[in-house]
Amino acid sequence: xxxxxxxxxxxxxxxxxxxxxxxxxxxxxxxxxxxxxxxxxxxxxxxxxxxxxxxxxxxxxxxxxxxxxxxxxxxxxxxxxxxxxxxxxxxxxxxxxxxxxxxxxxxxxxxxxxxxxxxxxxxxxxxxxxxxxxxxxxxxxxxxxxxxxxxxxxxxxxxxxxxxxxxxxxxxxxxxxxxxxxxxxxxxxxxxxxxxxxxxxxxxxxxxxxxxxxxxxxxxxxxxxxxxxxxxxxxxxxxxxxxxxxxxxxxxxxxxxxxxxxxxxxxxxxxxxxxxxxxxxxxxxxxxxxxxxxxxxxxxxxxxxxxxxxxxxxxxx
Amino acid sequence: xxxxxxxxxxxxxxxxxxxxxxxxxxxxxxxxxxxxxxxxxxxxxxxxxxxxxxxxxxxxxxxxxxxxxxxxxxxxxxxxxxxxxxxxxxxxxxxxxxxxxxxxxxxxxxxxxxxxxxxxxxxxxxxxxxxxxxxxxxxxxxxxxxxxxxxxxxxxxxxxxxxxxxxxxxxxxxxxxxxxxxxxxxxxxxxxxxxxxxx
Numbered sequence: 176x177x178x179x180x181x182x183x184x185x186x187x188x189x190x191x192x193x194x195x196x197x198x199x200x201x202x203x204x205x206x207x208x209x210x211x212x213x214x215x216x217x218x219x220x221x222x223x224x225x226x227x228x229x230x231x232x233x234x235x236x237x238x239x240x241x242x243x244x245x246x247x248x249x250x251x252x253x254x255x256x257x258x259x260x261x262x263x264x265x266x267x268x269x270x271x272x273x274x275x276x277x278x279x280x281x282x283x284x285x286x287x288x289x290x291x292x293x294x295x296x297x298x299x300x301x302x303x304x305x306x307x308x309x310x311x312x313x314x315x316x317x318x319x320x321x322x323x324x325x326x327x328x329x330x331x332x333x334x335x336x337x338x339x340x341x342x343x344x345x346x347x348x349x350x351x352x353x354x355x356x357x358x359x360x361x362x363x364x365x366x367x368x369x370x371x372x373x374x375x376x377x378x379x380x381x382x383x384x385x386x387x388x389x390x391x392x393x394x395x396x397x398x399x400x401x402x403x404x405x406x407x408x409x410x411x412x413x414x415x416x417x418x419x420x421x422x423x424x425x426x427x428x429x430x431x432x433x434x435x436x437x438x439x440x441x442x443x444x445x446x447x448x449x450x451x452x453x454x455x456x457x458x459x460x461x462x463x464x465x466x467x468x469x470x471x472x473x474x475x476x477x478x479x480x481x482x483x484x485x486x487x488x489x490x491x492x
Numbered sequence: 493x494x495x496x497x498x499x500x501x502x503x504x505x506x507x508x509x510x511x512x513x514x515x516x517x518x519x520x521x522x523x524x525x526x527x528x529x530x531x532x533x534x535x536x537x538x539x540x541x542x543x544x545x546x547x548x549x550x551x552x553x554x555x556x557x558x559x560x561x562x563x564x565x566x567x568x569x570x571x572x573x574x575x576x577x578x579x580x581x582x583x584x585x586x587x588x589x590x591x592x593x594x595x596x597x598x599x600x601x602x603x604x605x606x607x608x609x610x611x612x613x614x615x616x617x618x619x620x621x622x623x624x625x626x627x628x629x630x631x632x633x634x635x636x637x638x639x640x641x642x643x644x645x646x647x648x649x650x651x652x653x654x655x656x657x658x659x660x661x662x663x664x665x666x667x668x669x670x671x672x673x674x675x676x677x678x679x680x681x682x683x684x685x686x687x688x689x690x691x
Contacts, residue, residue, distance in 0.1 A: 196659045200644070208587035215594060226598040227606055231670045233527035234610040235619060235638055341628060
C-alpha cells in the first residue's frame with residue numbers, strides 16, 4: 176500500500192493510470208485490458224490498488240444515481256455549483272466564527288474584521304468567498320466584511336499561506352507593507368513583515384501578479400516560483416522552488432520538510448503542550464525527514480505516524 | 493423501525509416487513525453486484541438473492557442488520573456467475589473477464605474493510621467529506637461528474653479542457669477518495685496517497 180505499488184518495472188506508471196481510467200470508463204482496447212491484467216496479476220499490491228479504485232468508482236456511482244433520482248422526483252434541475260457554494264458560504268461563516276475562539280485577537284469595528292495570530296500555531300481563517308488563509312505567528316490580516324463581496328481586498332502584515340477562491344470578475348487583492356499581490360484564484364505564500372527588508376512570494380498553483388507598493392514595477396509569477404524583493408538593493412530575485420508543502424496545506428495536511436526527529440518532536444511538544452520522548456537509546460538524530468500529518472489529527476495519531484516514518488518508538492507523557 | 497425488528501417480522505412471514513427490507517437494501521445490493529459482475533446480470537442476481545431471503549426467512553438469525561447477509565449472498569452468487577459459462581459473452585475480451593474475476597475475489601464482505609465501509613455501512617458522509625477536500629479544479633470536475641451527472645465529454649467542452657484532462661482529474665479524485673475512506677488506516681495510506689496525487 177504505497178506510492179510504489181503503481182510503479183512497475185515493465186509498464187510505465189503514467190501509462191497504467193491511463194489504462195485504468197479507460198478501463199473504468201469502458202473505453203479500453205483489448206491490448207489495454209491485456210496490459211492491465213498483466214499488471215494486476217504481477218503483485219497483490221497492484222491488484223488491491225486497482226480493486227479499491229474500482230470499488231470507489233462504483234460506490235460514488237451509487238450515490239450519483241440516488242441523487243439523480245431524488246432530483247427527478249422533486250422535479251428540480253440538477254444541483255449545480257451555485258447551490259453548493261451557498262452551502263460553502265455558510266460553512267465558511269461558521270468556520271470564521273469558530274476560528275475566532277482560537278485566535279488571540281479578532282476585532283470587528285466599523286465592518287473591518289481584523290485577525291491577529293499571537294499563538295505559535297498557524298491559524299486558519301476562512302473569508303466569505305471560501306478563500307482560506309493560514310496565518311503565521313505574529314501576523315495580522317484585516318478586511319472589510321460588508322464590502323468584501325464586491326471588492327476582495329485584504330490587508331496582511333506578516334506571513335500567510337493562501338488558497339484563494341477563483342473569481343475572474345473580482346480579483347483578490349492582497350496589500351502588504353511593501354508589496355501588493357493581485358490574484359485570480361490560486362495557492363501561494365506571502366511573507367512581508369514590516370520590520371524586515373525582504374518581501375517574499377511563493378506560488379504553488381495558478382497565477383499572480385506582484386506590484387511594488389508606490390511604484391509601477393510589476394512581476395507576473397509562474398507556478399513553482401519564488402520572488403524575493405529586497406528593500407535595500409531594490410532588486411527582485413526569482414527562483415524555482417518545491418511548493419508541495421503549500422499544496423498539501425490546502426488539503427489539510429501540515430508538511431514539515433527537511434527536519435530531524437528532534438525538530439518534529441519539539442514542534443509537536445509546543446503544539447500540544449505535552450512531553451514526547453524516545454524509548455530507544457540509538458535514535459539517529461541527524462537523519463532528515465519530510466513529515467506530513469493532518470492538521471486536525473490528535474497527538475496520538477501523529478505519534479504513531481511518526482513512529483512508522485522514523486522506525487523509532489516514541490512515548491507521550 | 494430498525495432492521496432487527498423487520499427481520500423478526502419477516503421470520504413470521506410478514507410481507508410488509510419484507511417489502512421494507514427490499515426498499516432499504518436493494519440499491520446497495522445492486523451497486524455492489526454491478527461492481528462484481530458488471531451491469532447486465534446484476535439486477536437478476538439481486539432479484540434471486542431477495543427471492544431467497546423470502547424463501548429462507550425462517551432460518552435468518554437474530555442480527556442487527558440484514559445488509560451483511562445480503563451482500564454475502566450477492567458475493568457468492570456473483571462469483572458463481574462469473575466462473576460459469578454464461579458470463580463469457582458479457583465481456584469485450586477474455587482479459588476483461590479475467591480482470592473482473594480477479595478483482596471480484598477481493599471484494600468479499602467482512603474480509604475487505606473498504607467494501608464494508610462503502611457498502612455495508614453508509615459511506616456517504618465520508619465520500620462527501622473527501623470530495624470537499626479535493627483541490628479546486630479536481631473538485632469542480634468531480635462534482636460536475638458526480639453531482640450533475642455530466643459526461644466527461646460535456647465537462648471537457650464546458651471547461652475548454654481535453655477529455656483526457658477530465659479523465660485524469662476524475663481519476664485523481666477517485667484515488668483520493670479511496671485513500672480517504674478507510675481512515676482507520678490513514679497512518680499509512682492517506683499521507684502516501686496525498687503525496688501521490690500531488691506528485
